[in-house]
Amino acid sequence: MPTRRTVILGVGGAAGALVVGYALWPSGRIAAADRLDAAANEKFITNWIKIASDDTITVVVPHCDMGTGTFTALAQFAADELDSDWSKMRAEQAPPDPVFANGAMIEGFALGGRTVPPFLTGLAANTFRFLAANVSIPGAGYVPQITGGSAAVRFTGMNAIRVAAAAARAMLVKAAAARWNVSAGDCETRANRVVHPASGRSLRYGELAAEAAGYDPSSRPPMKDRRHYVHVGKPVRRFDIPRKVNGTTGYGIDVALPGMLYAAIRISPVFGGRLVSIDESLAAAQRGVKHVVKLEDAVVVVADRYWRARDAAASLEPLFDGGANGSVTSETIRRRRADALNGKDVKNDLTRGSGAGALSAGRRVQAAYTVPYLAHSPMEPMNATALYKDGALEVWAGTQDGLGSRDFCARAAGLSLEKVTFHLLPMGGAFGRRLPGQWNYLTYAVRTAMAVPGVPVKLIFTREEDTQHDYYRPNVMSRFEAALGSDGMPVAWVNSYTTDDSANPEAHILYDIPNQSIGAVKVETHVPTGAWRSVEASWHGFFVESFVDELAHHAGKDPLQYRRALLRNSPRHLATLDLAAGKSGWGTPLPKGSGRGVAIVESFGTIVAHVAEVSIDSGGAVRVNRIVSAVDCGLAVNPDGLKAQIEGAILFGLTAALRGEITIDKGAVVQSNFNDYEMLRIADCPGIEVYLREDDGPVGGGGEPGVPPVAPAVANAVFAACGVRVRDLPLRNQSFPASGGATP
Amino acid sequence: MSVTLKVNGVVHELDVEEEAPLLWVLRDELGLTGTKFGCGIAQCGACTVHVNGQAQRSCVTPAGSVRDAEITTIEGLSAGGLTAVQKAWIDHQIPQCGYCQSGMIMAVSALLARNPHPGDEDLAQAVTNICRCGTYSRIRAAVRALAAEG
Numbered sequence: 045m046p047t048r049r050t051v052i053l054g055v056g057g058a059a060g061a062l063v064v065g066y067a068l069w070p071s072g073r074i075a076a077a078d079r080l081d082a083a084a085n086e087k088f089i090t091n092w093i094k095i096a097s098d099d100t101i102t103v104v105v106p107h108c109d110m111g112t113g114t115f116t117a118l119a120q121f122a123a124d125e126l127d128s129d130w131s132k133m134r135a136e137q138a139p140p141d142p143v144f145a146n147g148a149m150i151e152g153f154a155l156g157g158r159t160v161p162p163f164l165t166g167l168a169a170n171t172f173r174f175l176a177a178n179v180s181i182p183g184a185g186y187v188p189q190i191t192g193g194s195a196a197v198r199f200t201g202m203n204a205i206r207v208a209a210a211a212a213r214a215m216l217v218k219a220a221a222a223r224w225n226v227s228a229g230d231c232e233t234r235a236n237r238v239v240h241p242a243s244g245r246s247l248r249y250g251e252l253a254a255e256a257a258g259y260d261p262s263s264r265p266p267m268k269d270r271r272h273y274v275h276v277g278k279p280v281r282r283f284d285i286p287r288k289v290n291g292t293t294g295y296g297i298d299v300a301l302p303g304m305l306y307a308a309i310r311i312s313p314v315f316g317g318r319l320v321s322i323d324e325s326l327a328a329a330q331r332g333v334k335h336v337v338k339l340e341d342a343v344v345v346v347a348d349r350y351w352r353a354r355d356a357a358a359s360l361e362p363l364f365d366g367g368a369n370g371s372v373t374s375e376t377i378r379r380r381r382a383d384a385l386n387g388k389d390v391k392n393d394l395t396r397g398s399g400a401g402a403l404s405a406g407r408r409v410q411a412a413y414t415v416p417y418l419a420h421s422p423m424e425p426m427n428a429t430a431l432y433k434d435g436a437l438e439v440w441a442g443t444q445d446g447l448g449s450r451d452f453c454a455r456a457a458g459l460s461l462e463k464v465t466f467h468l469l470p471m472g473g474a475f476g477r478r479l480p481g482q483w484n485y486l487t488y489a490v491r492t493a494m495a496v497p498g499v500p501v502k503l504i505f506t507r508e509e510d511t512q513h514d515y516y517r518p519n520v521m522s523r524f525e526a527a528l529g530s531d532g533m534p535v536a537w538v539n540s541y542t543t544d545d546s547a548n549p550e551a552h553i554l555y556d557i558p559n560q561s562i563g564a565v566k567v568e569t570h571v572p573t574g575a576w577r578s579v580e581a582s583w584h585g586f587f588v589e590s591f592v593d594e595l596a597h598h599a600g601k602d603p604l605q606y607r608r609a610l611l612r613n614s615p616r617h618l619a620t621l622d623l624a625a626g627k628s629g630w631g632t633p634l635p636k637g638s639g640r641g642v643a644i645v646e647s648f649g650t651i652v653a654h655v656a657e658v659s660i661d662s663g664g665a666v667r668v669n670r671i672v673s674a675v676d677c678g679l680a681v682n683p684d685g686l687k688a689q690i691e692g693a694i695l696f697g698l699t700a701a702l703r704g705e706i707t708i709d710k711g712a713v714v715q716s717n718f719n720d721y722e723m724l725r726i727a728d729c730p731g732i733e734v735y736l737r738e739d740d741g742p743v744g745g746g747g748e749p750g751v752p753p754v755a756p757a758v759a760n761a762v763f764a765a766c767g768v769r770v771r772d773l774p775l776r777n778q779s780f781p782a783s784g785g786a787t788p
Numbered sequence: 789m790s791v792t793l794k795v796n797g798v799v800h801e802l803d804v805e806e807e808a809p810l811l812w813v814l815r816d817e818l819g820l821t822g823t824k825f826g827c828g829i830a831q832c833g834a835c836t837v838h839v840n841g842q843a844q845r846s847c848v849t850p851a852g853s854v855r856d857a858e859i860t861t862i863e864g865l866s867a868g869g870l871t872a873v874q875k876a877w878i879d880h881q882i883p884q885c886g887y888c889q890s891g892m893i894m895a896v897s898a899l900l901a902r903n904p905h906p907g908d909e910d911l912a913q914a915v916t917n918i919c920r921c922g923t924y925s926r927i928r929a930a931v932r933a934l935a936a937e938g
Contacts, residue, residue, distance in 0.1 A: 109885075110885055111883070111884030111885030111886060111921050112884065113884070281878070281881060282881060284883075284886070285877075285878055285881060285882075285883050285886075286878060287886075288883035288886030288889055289870070289874040289877040289878060289882075289883065289886075289889060289893060290822070290862060290863075290866040290870070290874060291820075291821070291822020291823070291861070291862035291863055291866070291890045292822065293886055294821070295824075295887060297821075297824070297825065298815075298821040300819060300821070306816070331805070349804075349808075349812065349816050349817075350812050350815075350816055351808055351809050351812040351816075354828075421920060422885070422887075422920055423824070423826050423832065423834055423885065423887040423888045423918065423919070423920050424824070424826075424885075424887045425825065425826070470885075470886075471885060472824070472885050472886070472887025472888075473885040473887060473920045473921060474885075475920070504825070506828060507826065507827040507828055507829070684881055685881070688881060688884065688923075688926070689884075691922055691923075691925050691926070692884055692921045692922030692923065693922070694922065695922030695924060695925075696920070696921075696922055717827055717828075717829055717831060718826075718827050718829070718831035718832055718918060719829060719831055723832075723918045723920065724924075725912075725916050725917070725918060725924070726911060726912050726915055726916070726917075726924045726927060726928060727912035727913070727916070729924035729925055729928065731925070732925045
């Protein structure tokens with residue numbers, strides 16, 4: 045049976061055979077965009093680009109705002125291609141309509157020569173619904189508006205916004221040239237005007253927009269060389285920040301509608317369990333309670349105020365049946381994963397040279413590692429507001445795919461797409477939690493609204509429900525065996541790991557090792573899993589970079605020099621590694637009981653090397669004092685914004701490495717809130733330094749690649765500090781000798 | 789059942805239970821949604837407001853307990869234009885998703901009001917709010933700058 049991923053890959057393969065080039069709307073499609081999203085004084089010129097009568101240029105972004113600053117970065121691209129003043133640039137979110145589907149995203153993955161990441165695989169079910177509606181990639185079917193995969197700049201920006209803006213500029217020039225009856229080649233653009241230097245005439249973009257929109261855009265317009273960019277590459281202030289310092293950004297949870305009711309939910313603690321019985325009278329008698337809605341696996345209390353709904357829901361004593369999964373524990377899952385790795389179902393994914401056969405060629409080193417389940421825990425708990433009235437559904441929520449959400453809600457309600465309006469709102473964090481395939485909060489909100497027709501209902505998960513009904517970063521086990529030649533360098537690399545889905549390309553290594561064998565074994569559990577910031581790279585980064593470190597120590601070599609030798613034919617990686625090492629003062633002495641560790645991971649097209657400095661406190665706990673990071677993403681569109689993303693990714697990765705662990709008992713998640721699923725705070729924040737390097741390499745992503753090297757850099761630093769190797773995360777489960785020296 | 793609250797200088801007589809959490813009274817009764825729900829158990833600080841100038845977690849504050857207090861929310865803090873703290877938040881480009889930042893700004897503002905020159909250690913002890921986007925290093929830099937000016 046094909047996995048979800050291969051279904052999508054089939055689609056991607058079809059697209060991959062096409063000519064490279066982003067499909068721009070024919071002029072006939074502009075009218076639909078104007079109807080959906082243009083104000084009276086605005087005009088779409090082509091995809092994603094609106095120009096207003098006062099020359100303001102608005103980039104209509106097929107992503108949502110979850111804090112990564114991409115709206116601003118995409119406007120930088122458009123400002124350069126359109127020769128606009130920065131003060132004239134705006135960005136807004138595209139409506140969740142097929143007209144604004146983001147072909148560049150799928151195209152980016154399909155043509156990037158890599159597999160579609162698992163977070164897209166949730167789309168498989170949606171794929172064919174949109175087949176007829178989209179023309180951007182023939183054969184690709186559903187083209188989404190996903191925010192994820194660190195794709196906004198490298199795919200939407202490079203392949204869509206940049207092209208559309210350049211095409212819009214060419215159309216504005218054509219319109220002006222026609223008015224003046226001169227050659228377009230004799231016209232120039234600057235500061236939101238088309239100028240004809242020979243005659244000194246000029247026209248504002250706002251005066252030309254309507255005529256320009258009548259031309260068919262070129263999919264291969266003349267585009268600027270990146271050396272001539274004025275806006276791209278400069279640190280600019282993000283558009284969204286002023287509204288985020290005064291409390292006026294309206295997140296999903298802030299929706300207020302006339303007559304709105306509030307809902308709180310109790311979901312079966314065991315995933316997939318069923319509601320057996322409930323005494324509704326316990327809630328119904330409480331102040332403000334309007335309805336108690338029974339769903340297959342949950343009970344929802346609807347009241348006139350949220351705290352009343354929440355308190356009434358808490359007072360209920362629902363009886364759920366978890367079925368056979370009610371006996372699952374973290375330990376039973378661990379045993380199944382270990383058994384699977386010992387069994388015959390490990391499928392080889394990559395062989396190089398003579399693979400495992402080369403293990404006998406040198407001194408053998410073995411190690412096994414694990415990472416735990418992790419929750420996403422964005423600060424805004426899952427929530428959605430829905431109104432079912434007169435056979436139509438209206439939904440307000442933050443998700444990482446507005447168009448996909450609209451389709452999902454339509455199917456949850458059994459309605460046609462036209463009967464569903466979806467309002468996509470800013471998210472108080474997501475980190476993968478609000479991607480397709482992870483929309484339990486939409487399902488519950490829609491079902492509740494349909495049970496209470498005629499009134500809008502806002503469903504908010506408590507933090508406890510949010511923690512216990514996530515789609516978790518999977519727990520994964522990985523085993524390695526290597527053979528070291530007489531010079532201490534690896535001649536064979538053998539790795540097998542568990543997966544909840546299919547083989548992970550992220551297990552393939554950067555290092556030049558002649559014989560390799562890498563394979564995966566699928567172990568399904570009842571615990572729902574999903575994409576968590578940096579996805580597969582978040583675990584393979586830890587595994588691979590820890591084991592390479594172990595090899596270096598077995599060889600008696602400096603871990604930095606060992607990696608340098610293995611990357612001697614990879615100049616970008618080498619330069620990134622050297623930048624981090626140089627800035628960190630690698631090799632200079634540290635106090636006793638302290639240590640430095642290095643790790644380098646390429647993910648989402650971006651290379652990141654971190655050097656961590658740690659010390660062990662008197663209680664045997666690890667203190668991370670400093671992280672120095674070097675990043676090569678090819679092109680840093682907004683360098684300050686990119687640095688902010690790397691800083692945030694470091695803390696996200698560090699929280700997980702030091703403290704993050706979701707465990708399972710009786711089929712349910714044990715942790716519930718920030719008291720037992722702990723987050724780092726300002727007091728725990730190390731000094732962070734981020735250094736960017738650029739070259740003319742392909743443009744990589746920014747949101748995720750800072751995460752994967754964090755855990756291994758810290759674990760390797762712990763080994764340097766005290767001689768104890770960390771093979772299982774989080775570090776808090778282990779105690780370390782404070783004064784240096786290995787424990788037995 | 790009624791509770792009288794003074795929020796951002798305005799007195800409101802509200803038909804709510806004494807034990808109703810201040811957070812939800814602010815949000816659902818008064819429409820002051822700048823104050824955020826994060827955890828409900830005083831762990832994360834997204835709900836931080838000022839009660840008589842002190843930072844307090846409103847999710848565990850019963851409305852009846854702050855009857856005679858001056859309550860200030862992020863909306864009230866900004867009423868006279870951006871404060872120095874808010875300007876520093878823009879200068880340092882701190883917010884990412886922004887959800888926790890109302891609480892952060894309220895917590896830092898209260899700290900600076902009683903200690904205009906806090907050190908890193910003072911900040912770490914006074915501001916225990918959680919930010920999942922990881923803006924802590926920028927917050928620290930902004931507070932260092934404010935402390936130097938203050």
